[in-house]
Amino acid sequence: MDETRRAFLRVAMAAAGTAAAPVASEAQPQRAEHQALPSDITLRVKSLESLLVEKGLVDRKALDALIDTYEHKIGPRNGARVVARAWVDAAYKRRLLTDADAALAELGYGGMQGEHMVAVENSSSVHNLVVCTLCSCYPWPVLGLPPVWYKSAPYRSRSVIDPRGVLRGFGLELPQEVEVRVWDSTAELRYMVVPQRPLGAETLSEEQLAALVTRDSIIGVGVISATPAGTRP
Numbered sequence: 001m002d003e004t005r006r007a008f009l010r011v012a013m014a015a016a017g018t019a020a021a022p023v024a025s026e027a028q029p030q031r032a033e034h035q036a037l038p039s040d041i042t043l044r045v046k047s048l049e050s051l052l053v054e055k056g057l058v059d060r061k062a063l064d065a066l067i068d069t070y071e072h073k074i075g076p077r078n079g080a081r082v083v084a085r086a087w088v089d090a091a092y093k094r095r096l097l098t099d100a101d102a103a104l105a106e107l108g109y110g111g112m113q114g115e116h117m118v119a120v121e122n123s124s125s126v127h128n129l130v131v132c133t134l135c136s137c138y139p140w141p142v143l144g145l146p147p148v149w150y151k152s153a154p155y156r157s158r159s160v161i162d163p164r165g166v167l168r169g170f171g172l173e174l175p176q177e178v179e180v181r182v183w184d185s186t187a188e189l190r191y192m193v194v195p196q197r198p199l200g201a202e203t204l205s206e207e208q209l210a211a212l213v214t215r216d217s218i219i220g221v222g223v224i225s226a227t228p229a230g231t232r233p
């Protein structure tokens, strides 16, 4: 962990005035390598995009639609499949919680921006929340591209200072007796949450369960309802 991150966390924790939100990576020495790609690549991609748009070869709207698809639809479905498997297969869940990389590889997930994963499980007494305090480290293989709010300064700082407030902003009011744990993702270690299996979903198949799992629940800013979004009465 570098000095910038330490200093940030020190200030954030002091502001919180509590150790109620343990930042897991504090416990482990880490090099704070947050940018897996050189910023040069970003510039090159931007230049290419501009050129392609200028030449009329691609439509910016189509590009936005493509990114939106990866952000909301394709990416998070992988994580949903992992969560559903963990719910129906206790042995798989144990493997996921003890060696996430190997368990994810069993389902064919891994690779760039997800080389070292850790899965943390929600329970009736513990709620986990994932953030990258310095930038936007995010588990691409199981969640796709990070949403804009995940990269925002308010989310990054407030998640450590006032996690319950952040969760409230997402419509999630946790009882005081539920402990909130905040996990700080880096390029070297990325977290995913295994949300609680919803009550009333006992008869559903693994596939039906996967359909209930949302991206936000895997980041830890949402919980799962037994009724899929959009079909609530």
Ligand SMILES: [Co+2]
Pocket: 034, 035, 132, 133, 134, 135, 136, 137, 185, 186, 187
């Ligand atoms: Co980062």
